[in-house]
Amino acid sequence: MRRFTALLLAALMLLSLAACGQGASTGGSAQNAAGDPSAEAPEEETPEVPEPEPYEISDPTVMPEDGVRDGVTYAAYDGIVEHLFFHPVVAYPELAFDGDAQANGIDDYMVTVDEYNKILQSVYDKGYVLVDIGDVWSETTGEDGAPKMVRNTLYLPEGKKPLILSFDDTNYYEYMLTNGFTYKLVIGEDGKIASWGKDPQGNEVTSRDLDAIPILDKFVEEHPDFSPFGAKGCLSLTGYEGILGYRTQTDTKSWTAAQEANRQKEIEAVKPIIAELKRTGWTFGSHTWGHIRLGSKSLETIQEDTQRWLDEVGSLVGPTTILFYPHGERPDGNDWQNTGPVFRYLQSQGFRVFCSVGIESFSYIKKDICAVICDRLHPDGTTLRHSRDRYLQFYDAKDIMDVAVRPQREIDWA
Numbered sequence: 381m382r383r384f385t386a387l388l389l390a391a392l393m394l395l396s397l398a399a400c401g402q403g404a405s406t407g408g409s410a411q412n413a414a415g416d417p418s419a420e421a422p423e424e425e426t427p428e429v430p431e432p433e434p435y436e437i438s439d440p441t442v443m444p445e446d447g448v449r450d451g452v453t454y455a456a457y458d459g460i461v462e463h464l465f466f467h468p469v470v471a472y473p474e475l476a477f478d479g480d481a482q483a484n485g486i487d488d489y490m491v492t493v494d495e496y497n498k499i500l501q502s503v504y505d506k507g508y509v510l511v512d513i514g515d516v517w518s519e520t521t522g523e524d525g526a527p528k529m530v531r532n533t534l535y536l537p538e539g540k541k542p543l544i545l546s547f548d549d550t551n552y553y554e555y556m557l558t559n560g561f562t563y564k565l566v567i568g569e570d571g572k573i574a575s576w577g578k579d580p581q582g583n584e585v586t587s588r589d590l591d592a593i594p595i596l597d598k599f600v601e602e603h604p605d606f607s608p609f610g611a612k613g614c615l616s617l618t619g620y621e622g623i624l625g626y627r628t629q630t631d632t633k634s635w636t637a638a639q640e641a642n643r644q645k646e647i648e649a650v651k652p653i654i655a656e657l658k659r660t661g662w663t664f665g666s667h668t669w670g671h672i673r674l675g676s677k678s679l680e681t682i683q684e685d686t687q688r689w690l691d692e693v694g695s696l697v698g699p700t701t702i703l704f705y706p707h708g709e710r711p712d713g714n715d716w717q718n719t720g721p722v723f724r725y726l727q728s729q730g731f732r733v734f735c736s737v738g739i740e741s742f743s744y745i746k747k748d749i750c751a752v753i754c755d756r757l758h759p760d761g762t763t764l765r766h767s768r769d770r771y772l773q774f775y776d777a778k779d780i781m782d783v784a785v786r787p788q789r790e791i792d793w794a
């Protein structure tokens with residue numbers, strides 16, 4: 381029902397935009413409407429549809445004119461671009477950490493909404509500003525005529541440090557729904573991205589305070605200087621349980637007309653969500669269709685998986701050059717020293733930035749192929765418990781960790 385309302389709102393918004401455009405071009409809209417009773421009829425029932433607030437996205441690789449924008453001085457930056465990634469955040473710790481088989485895994489790999497809020501505030505206070513991963517490197521032609529990647533100079537507000545955020549597995553997997561996570565993204569009554577789900581009592585909840593994506597949207601609304609270029613984060617999507625909470629996937633084991641009809645419905649429902657995310661600074665990358673291990677699967681399996689991702693996910697979110705390795709597992713043994721058949725294949729499919737997971741925001745432009753490999757840091761239970769020092773430049777785990785709601789497991793700094 382909520383989804384239907386969201387769709388209806390989106391449709392009405394489009395209609396009203398189209399109507400505005402027509403009015404402007406013909407200059408005779410009032411007359412036209414008066415002459416056509418059907419155009420007037422729905423007006424009484426039409427709910428108030430908020431105009432989407434304008435959202436500006438700019439290019440951090442271009443110096444503002446005279447080096448100043450909105451009274452802020454900009455300066456060239458060629459240093460490290462830090463990169464943090466999150467999994468979906470825990471909305472209801474009492475469901476996540478209830479002692480079932482998933483509890484310790486969620487403790488290892490996730491942060492709670494409270495922790496996430498505190499991390500955003502801390503990186504903001506420490507002078508980080510958001511940049512999109514797609515703006516950090518560009519493809520160009522080398523002296524030998526071959527394509528290669530280059531690191532772009534970024535022009536940042538003076539004294540600020542660039543930060544990429546990425547969000548893995550923003551698919552709203554089935555197992556998460558009963559484990560304290562939100563169920564899907566929707567467009568709320570205010571026209572903005574919200575999450576929908578159920579609280580521990582089973583009540584339906586639409587909110588902007590329970591999910592990493594709308595929480596960051598709100599944070600940027602309240603602190604626009606955190607995102608001087610309008611960037612938010614890159615959403616790393618698999619495909620095997622659909623995307624963003626919509627079951628857009630196929631199943632090769634059995635496929636009926638009813639399943640396909642439902643899939644088409646889900647595809648139509650997710651389209652306005654994707655459009656609004658893109659409009660407001662979110663971008664998308666591949667996390668492979670099946671969350672497969674690129675270090676051990678056969679080239680043939682990886683080719684099939686990649687085509688399926690392009691068919692079922694890429695067809696909806698659009699082309700991407702960003703690949704996030706599932707499990708952080710590098711192809712061909714080691715993609716730093718080697719450029720093996722798997723890496724070459726993935727690169728041939730359009731990927732240019734290959735992200736793993738590591739202990740620092742490492743990046744390396746490969747010399748023998750047009751590609752960048754990079755590592756990301758991972759704020760989660762594991763690093764909150766065991767890597768306090770390494771993350772002090774972003775936040776102090778002592779100030780962040782919800783010790784009381786998490787399982788009683790070892791903490792190095794306690």
Ligand SMILES: [Zn+2]
Nearest residue numbers: 548549706707
């Ligand atoms: Zn993953």
